[in-house]
Amino acid sequence: MTTLFELRGHLGTLAATLWNYGATFAVPTLDTYDSGEVGFSLSAELPGSASPKPAVIKLAEIWAPAGHDNFSRSEYEYDFIEHPLDRRRAFHGHDPDHFAREFRVLVHEHCEEHLGSPACDHYYGLPISGFEAIRQFASLWGQPGPLGCARLRCLS
Amino acid sequence: MQTKQFLSPADIAQELGISSATVLRMIHSGELPAILVSERIYRIPAASFEMYKAGTLRVASAAPLGRVKRRPRLAQGEVLPVAAAAARGAAVSRARR
Numbered sequence: 001m002t003t004l005f006e007l008r009g010h011l012g013t014l015a016a017t018l019w020n021y022g023a024t025f026a027v028p029t030l031d032t033y034d035s036g037e038v039g040f041s042l043s044a045e046l047p048g049s050a051s052p053k054p055a056v057i058k059l060a061e062i063w064a065p066a067g068h069d070n071f072s073r074s075e076y077e078y079d080f081i082e083h084p085l086d087r088r089r090a091f092h093g094h095d096p097d098h099f100a101r102e103f104r105v106l107v108h109e110h111c112e113e114h115l116g117s118p119a120c121d122h123y124y125g126l127p128i129s130g131f132e133a134i135r136q137f138a139s140l141w142g143q144p145g146p147l148g149c150a151r152l153r154c155l156s
Numbered sequence: 157m158q159t160k161q162f163l164s165p166a167d168i169a170q171e172l173g174i175s176s177a178t179v180l181r182m183i184h185s186g187e188l189p190a191i192l193v194s195e196r197i198y199r200i201p202a203a204s205f206e207m208y209k210a211g212t213l214r215v216a217s218a219a220p221l222g223r224v225k226r227r228p229r230l231a232q233g234e235v236l237p238v239a240a241a242a243a244r245g246a247a248v249s250r251a252r253r
Binding site: 005008009011012013015016017019020021022027028029030031032033034035037039040041047048049060062075076077092094095098099102103121122135138139141142143155156 | 161162189191192193194201202203204206207213214215216217218219220221222223224225226227228229230231234235236237
């Protein structure tokens with residue numbers, strides 16, 4: 001459970017972590033949605049090669065009300081698209097009904113050694129925090145060699 | 157000459173005239189942003205080091221509140237695995253016929 005104030009701090013800390021890696025993006029806001037949920041979405045361009053496009057980290061979370069001034073994370077989308085090295089890694093927790101019905105999981109991952117041609121559409125994964133996602137993306141950023149998609153377990 | 161995108165703790169130590177152990181202490185304390193590329197191997201983004209030297213590293217603060225928006229659908233464009241279920245169902249139906 002997290003209060004609105006804590007969520008603002010959570011988002012501020014995620015943003016500061018990325019800014020301190022030299023990423024560029026507009027100041028993110030914690031938005032209220034017409035569903036009564038709150039959440040945010042940001043897309044940060046990382047420094048380094050911009051050919052064909054800069055590497056990007058996208059973070060989005062949706063938090064559902066869970067009692068008075070309390071929220072619990074209901075969905076997330078953490079994406080790392082490293083255009084200069086033509087690859088992608090992502091941790092997703094969205095459309096839980098679909099994934100529960102299809103695979104009896106609530107979250108999944110994506111891994112593309114070459115952008116646009118994944119060996120598997122959805123991989124098994126474990127729930128992950130935004131901070132852990134940034135840590136994992138940063139550990140891949142600019143590092144040569146394969147992402148290791150072959151070691152992941154395919155869902156479909 | 158191409159600028160390095162990442163620096164090692166030894167690079168930082170040399171530039172600041174301090175020991176690598178001190179650089180590692182700065183990393184562990186959060187004073188210097190770094191990424192762990194593999195077990196016990198840190199790299200410091202060059203941009204982070206520039207900000208450190210300039211004293212422009214950001215301190216986390218509460219994000220501002222935005223306006224009321226329509227609830228977004230996350231991962232738009234991703235094909236949900238419903239089609240896979242339909243395909244499997246069709247295959248099972250064909251096999252039963």
